[in-house]
Amino acid sequence: MNTDELAAAARKAAESSYSPYSHFRVGAVVVSANGEIFTGANIENAAYPVSSCAEATAINTAVSQGIRKIASVAVACIDADDVEGAYPCGHCRQTMSEFGVEKVIVTAGDGSVVREHTLDELLPHRFSL
Ligand SMILES: [Zn+2]
16 A cells, blocks of 8 residues: 555544544554554543553554564544644554554545654654663
8 A cells, every 4th residue: 555545544444433532533554564454543441541542553453463563554533623633642652663663654634634754753762672
């Protein structure tokens, strides 16, 4: 899938969001280093810290199926009402680092803008062992 196709797939994944509290539907698509595709959506909980971001859901799905190297992650919030879209939180950026993500694709709420970043841009000087 190319960048625009990944962004569209992330927007589609957001439709499966469970977000009754924020009404902020987010979807993510993970592309493993060997080209496998995994999707995820945010899953909220009445106890907010228990919630899971879309990126974390997708990455956890991939890793639980044996993936250890991820090439890229696309994320979309279909309820964001600006062109910035929803950038991954710090927790998700660190999770991306753990599995070697190189490219992060972020889309605007309406899909009109698609941006590509390296993980180094989004999480410089990150922690690693
Ligand atoms: Zn997150």
